[in-house]
Amino acid sequence: MRKITLLLAFLIALAPLSLFAQNSASGEIKPAPWSGDWWSRKRGLLIKGWQGHQPSPFEKFDNYAKIRTGKNPGVHAWEADTRNNHYNPNAEGWEGHCNGWAAASILTPEPTITRTRAGIQFTSADQKGLLSEQYMNCYCNFYGNRNWGKPGDDPDDIYPDEFHRLLIKYIGSGKSAMVCDIAVDRMVWNYPIYKFESTWSTGWFDDKKLKVTTYCYYVNDDVHPDFIGCKWFKVKYTYNLFLDDRGNIVSGEWTGESRNNHPDFVWVPTGDCTVPANSTLENPRLDPALVREICEGPARETAGVRASINPDFSIQEAGLNPDELF
Amino acid sequence: MNKKVLLVALMFCCATILVAPGIMASENGLEPSQTGFTPTWQIGEEWVLESSHKDLKSDVESWQAPIQWVFKVRAIKEKNGVECYVIHIHANNPDVKNQAVLWLAKDDLRPVRVIDLYPTLNGMKYSEKEVDPNNPQPLLSEDTIVPYDLPVFPLETEQANRAQGADGFSAYGKIKEAIGKKFAKIRNVGGLSFKRTVSQNNKQPKRQNSDGFGAYSAQGMSKDAQQAYSIEISEERAQNDISQTWRQGYPWAVASTKRDRKVRLVKYQNKTNNPNTENGGNEQ
Numbered sequence: 001m002r003k004i005t006l007l008l009a010f011l012i013a014l015a016p017l018s019l020f021a022q023n024s025a026s027g028e029i030k031p032a033p034w035s036g037d038w039w040s041r042k043r044g045l046l047i048k049g050w051q052g053h054q055p056s057p058f059e060k061f062d063n064y065a066k067i068r069t070g071k072n073p074g075v076h077a078w079e080a081d082t083r084n085n086h087y088n089p090n091a092e093g094w095e096g097h098c099n100g101w102a103a104a105s106i107l108t109p110e111p112t113i114t115r116t117r118a119g120i121q122f123t124s125a126d127q128k129g130l131l132s133e134q135y136m137n138c139y140c141n142f143y144g145n146r147n148w149g150k151p152g153d154d155p156d157d158i159y160p161d162e163f164h165r166l167l168i169k170y171i172g173s174g175k176s177a178m179v180c181d182i183a184v185d186r187m188v189w190n191y192p193i194y195k196f197e198s199t200w201s202t203g204w205f206d207d208k209k210l211k212v213t214t215y216c217y218y219v220n221d222d223v224h225p226d227f228i229g230c231k232w233f234k235v236k237y238t239y240n241l242f243l244d245d246r247g248n249i250v251s252g253e254w255t256g257e258s259r260n261n262h263p264d265f266v267w268v269p270t271g272d273c274t275v276p277a278n279s280t281l282e283n284p285r286l287d288p289a290l291v292r293e294i295c296e297g298p299a300r301e302t303a304g305v306r307a308s309i310n311p312d313f314s315i316q317e318a319g320l321n322p323d324e325l326f
Numbered sequence: 327m328n329k330k331v332l333l334v335a336l337m338f339c340c341a342t343i344l345v346a347p348g349i350m351a352s353e354n355g356l357e358p359s360q361t362g363f364t365p366t367w368q369i370g371e372e373w374v375l376e377s378s379h380k381d382l383k384s385d386v387e388s389w390q391a392p393i394q395w396v397f398k399v400r401a402i403k404e405k406n407g408v409e410c411y412v413i414h415i416h417a418n419n420p421d422v423k424n425q426a427v428l429w430l431a432k433d434d435l436r437p438v439r440v441i442d443l444y445p446t447l448n449g450m451k452y453s454e455k456e457v458d459p460n461n462p463q464p465l466l467s468e469d470t471i472v473p474y475d476l477p478v479f480p481l482e483t484e485q486a487n488r489a490q491g492a493d494g495f496s497a498y499g500k501i502k503e504a505i506g507k508k509f510a511k512i513r514n515v516g517g518l519s520f521k522r523t524v525s526q527n528n529k530q531p532k533r534q535n536s537d538g539f540g541a542y543s544a545q546g547m548s549k550d551a552q553q554a555y556s557i558e559i560s561e562e563r564a565q566n567d568i569s570q571t572w573r574q575g576y577p578w579a580v581a582s583t584k585r586d587r588k589v590r591l592v593k594y595q596n597k598t599n600n601p602n603t604e605n606g607g608n609e610q
Contacts, residue, residue: 025516031447099383109447137390139422139471142382142586145565159563161520168516169469175453176446181383188383248512248521251563267383270444270471271422274391281381281388311416314423318443318450325427325441326400326412 023210027172028195028217032230033105036128038098038221041091046129047080050225057129060120065290067118075285079133084280094183098190100136100282101221102179103269104128106192107135108295112228117294125225130291136282137273140179144265149186158263160239161252164212166266167196180263182218182235188264191218194230200241210241210249237262362480363555364434365577367411372398373577374418374593377473380586394418394592395473397578405429405438408459415472423450426472428465435479436462442470456514463509464526464559466568473589475568475582478507481555482528511561527558 039046049056055063058076066072079086088095111127122130143166144158170178177194195217200210213236220231237258242251254262275284312322375395381388394417401412410429417424429439440455457465465476506527513520553574560567566586570579582589 023517025518107445107447137381139379139390139393140383141469141471146383162563164518165513165515165520168518172516173453175444175451190383244521246521248519250521265383268469270424273379276389276391279388281384311414311425314416314425314443314445314450315427318452320441320443320452326414 023201024197024199025168025172026195026197027168027174029171029174029177031110032194032232033102033177033192033219034110034128035220035223035227035229035231036101036105036132037125037223037225037227038096038101039129039132040093040096041086041088042093042095044080044087044089045225046097046133047076047087053123053125053225057122057126058133060122060126061130061286061290061294064118064120064122064294065287067120068290068293073285073287075283078283078285084283086280086283092187094187094189097132097136098188098221099179100132100134101128102190102192102219103135103138103140104131105219106177106179107138107269107271110228111295115294115297122294123226124228127295128225130286131295133283133286134288134291135269135272137275137279138269139271139273140267140269142265142267144263146181146188147184147186147264155184155260156254158265159252160212160237160254160258160262161241161249163237163263163266164198164214164239164241164249164252167193167198167214167216170268171196176268177219178266178268180216180218181265182263184260184262184264191221193218194232203240208243210243211255212239212241213237214239235261362482363553363572363574364479364481365572366432367399367577369399369402371577371595372396373591373595375473375578375589376592377471377587377589379471380588382586389588393422393471397474402432403429406459408438409433410438411435413474415474422471424470424472426467426470426474428474430476431459434462435476437465437476440465442472444470456512461509463511464524466524466559466561473582473587475559475570475579475584475589477526477557477559477570477572478509481557481572522564523562525560527560529556529558 037045045056046058047056049059056076058079062072062074062076065075078084082088085091086097108131111124111131114124115122115127143162145154147153147155147157166178170176171193177192179190179192181188181190183189193216196214198212198214200212203209203211216235216237217232218235220233223231237254238256239252239254239258239262241249242253244250272288274288275282315322315325375397376392377395378392379390381390395415396418398414399411400414403410403412409432411432413428413430415426415428423443423445425443427441427443428437430436431438436459437455437457438459440457441452442455443450443452445451462478464478465474467474506525509524509526511522511524555572557570557572557579558567559570566584568582568584570582572579576591577594578591579589580591
């Protein structure tokens with residue numbers, strides 16, 4: 001009798017564990033975005049080149065454009081003008097082209113081989129430099145709010161429930177890598193996330209809370225300009241997600257070290273954008289058509305013209321049948 | 327006794343003063359009666375929206391080059407037992423490859439099926455947005471740059487808000503209450519459901535928008551055709567409120583703004599000048 005009582009007590013004690021169900025989600029974008037230099041404003045490698053790499057990427061571009069069009073577009077001169085704040089020896093150490101690199105690494109194939117155009121050799125690093133500049137200004141879907149270090153900025157933003165949704169929505173579904181500013185303070189450090197692994201469980205005696213641990217794999221830009229491939233680093237985030245009576249996630253909170261170390265904002269680049277008048281976001285002298293010519297050759301141009309003639313081609317390319325849709 | 331009579335008389339007077347305006351308004355036909363507006367379209371009809379996008383990650387306030395989006399009614403087809411307009415949306419700029427296809431119920435434009443198309447390194451792909459035709463909600467163009475934000479129709483405003491009271495002060499003194507609706511927006515993603523409350527408020531439009539959208543005040547159109555509906559759609563904890571202005575006689579919102587996007591109708595076929603067409607929108 002006593003044994004039965006003990007057994008019952010043991011089973012009752014274990015009962016809450018049944019609520020401690022483990023769940024998980026993961027995803028990975030293939031091919032992964034490529035690593036590349038983030039082209040610091042302070043160092044100015046795009047205009048100065050680096051040891052063993054002369055002329056610089058932008059000098060090569062100007063030379064190529066002059067051969068192709070008969071005129072020097074002045075990409076190097078514009079970039080070197082400190083008033084445009086793309087090169088500035090007095091810039092803060094974190095300022096640079098990380099957003100351009102991050103977008104280009106997601107939206108364009110990695111230039112892995114040297115291209116010789118009009119007798120000029122464009123190495124992988126040259127091409128990555130041109131692409132990083134071209135994508136400084138791009139269309140994107142933006143989530144959260146940038147922390148400017150001002151009173152009223154919400155230190156918990158981006159909220160973990162939104163972050164978790166985006167991870168599953170974009171990376172879990174294979175839709176796209178996404179870019180995070182990993183610095184929760186006023187500095188901006190943009191890195192693409194291309195992979196995540198997330199596990200969660202309900203809390204002891206609290207089935208309205210999911211305790212989540214997520215590992216995010218970021219593509220690293222702390223590489224030599226000539227680096228080819230994807231070098232990554234991993235960051236662990238912890239957070240709680242809160243459920244309503246129907247099991248819907250309605251809010252969340254960062255926990256542990258993630259309270260002060262979580263993404264500030266998230267954005268997903270969707271395409272290149274022409275430079276608006278008087279904007280210094282991107283070097284306006286850099287012709288994207290010539291960059292494409294250098295990095296991809298004329299084949300892609302043909303595809304673009306085809307799509308512009310009839311947008312139904314893009315629908316077909318996605319695997320849908322316009323005749324059935326319409 | 328006299329005091330009682332006086333008190334009753336006083337109360338009667340007060341009650342009369344309080345109730346009279348309501349009675350008078352009713353007699354004058356000025357009671358707040360609901361009206362509604364739902365655009366109607368025809369196969370082949372098309373219009374163009376221009377969207378400008380703000381770069382929220384930039385150090386300085388910066389608006390990017392606008393994109394023109396062609397909206398075309400490609401078909402009217404049945405989907406899940408509902409007769410729908412099939413709207414195809416694509417950019418005029420071939421470099422912008424995002425597209426969308428919307429199935430909107432012909433009766434009230436509630437979303438029945440929504441497809442987002444987007445470019446990837448492996449070519450174009452598509453995803454279907456989760457919509458529940460039996461539980462209509464504002465359609466938000468989240469996770470895409472295609473600006474197809476759509477409120478729940480019919481759009482409503484209070485008849486009384488348009489009426490000038492006999493005393494001439496109504497236009498100044500009436501508090502124009504918004505007509506609000508709330509929706510539980512559930513996003514099912516990877517086996518999890520994320521819930522937020524989305525609200526839609528129909529407000530009295532301003533006479534002139536400060537951002538220049540007031541230019542879309544339908545020059546040369548009839549007074550009825552200029553009836554405007556100002557809509558605000560907001561989602562809790564999202565800080566991404568949408569303000570839209572719809573006008574009878576126009577196929578889509580003439581202006582729409584949110585924190586990182588301004589959209590305006592730039593080309594359309596003005597159907598209201600042609601009394602033989604049914605495209606001017608329907609009063610309900």
